[in-house]
Amino acid sequence: MRALTVRPMSSHSLEAREVAEPLPADGELLVEGLAIGVCGTDKEIVAGQYGWVPPGQERLILGHESLGRVCRAPSGSGFKAGDLVAGVVRRPDPEPCGACARGEFDMCRNGRYTERGIKERDGYGSQLWTVETDYAVGVDPRLEDVGVLVEPASVVAKAWEQVERVGGRSWFDPRRVLVTGAGPIGLLAALLGVRRGLEVHVMDRVTSGPKPGLVTDLGAEYHSEDVEQVTAAICPDVVIEATGAGSVVFGAMAGTAPYGVVCLTGVSSRGRTLTVDAGSVNRELVLENDAVIGSVNANTRHYREGADALAKADRTWLERMITRRVGLDHATEAFNAREDDIKVVISLG
Structure with a gap:
């Protein structure tokens, strides 16, 4: 079978090549890989800036935003041949910290977790893959064209969960949310905000496309x-920050309503400096009881919540988020950004 592979920490190593077909262990599904999505993490790995091979291997199979069709399932697993599934990315460390031991492996405290397609585990970017039934999430059969969005939807589901948990430290009745960035995470964050009955505002620098x-x-x-203009106009109770741009991050932190919650989901690049009035930021955070939290990754319940949100969404709207599809033999094209890209998907067939 063919798989999309890379040599982590080495640029220009992306290659679709023949690899051995996987053999499912007890309690695993055998899955036909349909598609993987491309995100910023994948681009960093392909650029040689990130990633770890599985022990004893020279190359990593890429792909953590997955969609596949079950070929074979263990009896009693709840899955059957033909089901659409997405695979969870992270696995708890072998000597679990307190969070991992309680199923909250997305909040691992010691960093010894592994991740499919990223850290010490092959990803889902192959024509066949296996996954433990406990880390497989069913996808509505009507989502065959867009089910690859389950992983980013899971990240957003977790972000909203974290916002509501932090807000719940006291009376919390948010009305307005600002989402900064209209990429896949930002658009899905807006989708879940609208589903919550909130007044949703989305900020992005582009005006066309x-x-x-x-x-x-x-x-x-x-x-x-600019973010300062937007926050002054709407005074958001919640900000879901999905750009990672320093100026936007600090502008959002300074612009919420009292008792505001800012959730950072965008990862900033290193090496960029920004002059900030730290005293003013500190003063506003403290005097207004504001909170700033970071959120990344997801565990199994977030995947199920994300899959459920997609199943209830307008499929035509979701299809418009996927702006480009390329085949496995042309996968390198998926890593060359185009002006109107939102989500680029690699088909594995």
């Missing part, structure tokens, strides 16, 4: 002004 229309058709309001 598919993003403004996607936001408007969701029932949210699109903004392209």
